[in-house]
Amino acid sequence: MRKNFHILLLSVVLLPAWAQAETAYVTDKLTITLRASQAENSAAVKTLEAGAALEVLERTERHARVRDKQGAEGWIELRLLGPEPAARAQLAKSQEELTKTRAQLAQAQAQLAKAQAANPAPPAAQAPPVDSPAANAGSGFSLAWLIVSFAMLIIGFVAGVIWVRESIRKRMGGMYLRV
Secondary structure, eight states: OHHHHHHHHHHHHHHHHHHSOEEEEEOSSSEEEEESSSSTTSOEEEEEETTOEEEEEEEOSSEEEEEOTTOOEEEEEGGGEESSOOHHHHHHHHHHHHHHHHHHHHHHHHHHHHHHHHSOOOOOOOOOOTTSHHHHHTTOOOHHHHHHHHHHHHHHHHHHHHHHHHHHHHHTTSOOOOO
């Protein structure tokens, strides 16, 4: 009795999550046929292009009942649906965003050039050359530490090999076998 109550409670809690409509997109295949039923030889309702947004109404093991933006409903194979828009649609959107960003960059560069022409900056203090010790002092890199770290690595490796070799010799009663 208690087990049935838990199952009932769990199903009541999870039922709204299952009932929500989900959006899926037709994969990059060029055209997909929306069918009237799940059967492969059923009548074609509509032909869909790649990247078409579809609302998933129902799912079975191999098919999904979907609705497109114009309201046409039908069945489509699950393997033809994906959680993201087709690559072509994503590419077109990215190119559009890139064009807008380039226009904004050109506008910002024009404003910067205009501001620099109106207010010339005083000459900046000369920075130390990149190869000078003053330039490398802030980076914290030291060749001596690099050499010490590699030496420690090599010493540790050799010590490990000797330790393994001696432990094998000790287990074998003083005898060492070369493999």
